[in-house]
Amino acid sequence: MTITNDAALIFADAHAMYTAALDHLAADDVRDAAEKAWCAAKRATDALIVARTGVEPERSTETGSRLRELARTERAARRLRAGYYERQGTLHGECFYVGLCEPRLDTEQLIRDTIDYIRNAERLADV
Numbered sequence: 001m002t003i004t005n006d007a008a009l010i011f012a013d014a015h016a017m018y019t020a021a022l023d024h025l026a027a028d029d030v031r032d033a034a035e036k037a038w039c040a041a042k043r044a045t046d047a048l049i050v051a052r053t054g055v056e057p058e059r060s061t062e063t064g065s066r067l068r069e070l071a072r073t074e075r076a077a078r079r080l081r082a083g084y085y086e087r088q089g090t091l092h093g094e095c096f097y098v099g100l101c102e103p104r105l106d107t108e109q110l111i112r113d114t115i116d117y118i119r120n121a122e123r124l125a126d127v
Helices: 007-026 030-053 060-073 075-098 104-112 114-125
Strands: none
Touching: 007 030, 007 104, 007 114, 030 060, 030 075, 030 104, 030 114, 060 075, 075 104, 075 114, 104 114
16 A cells, blocks of 8 residues: 555545455455455545545554544544444454454445445545
């Protein structure tokens, strides 16, 4: 990952990661699909932060911290925050790292719904 201050470029990366997630899902590789969907959500959140601050977070802990800051003052960011942490815990932590992807239908739906997360971040970024 290259650090950049171009929100549109980071959002494009988020969309590419989401497409990769769907490709893995189509190949019946839910574990890698989950990780790609998490990466897509993380990149979309990074893009939102860049759009708001001009600075891209270097680590996911910094991304989460800045998202929490936004959520303190913006209702729409609160909903995004919940989706961010759901994806981090379920897709990244449980499914990808631990291998616990059940119930599979729920995991697959969370992967697919990541496009809504990306679009909501784009709306908040106003790009």
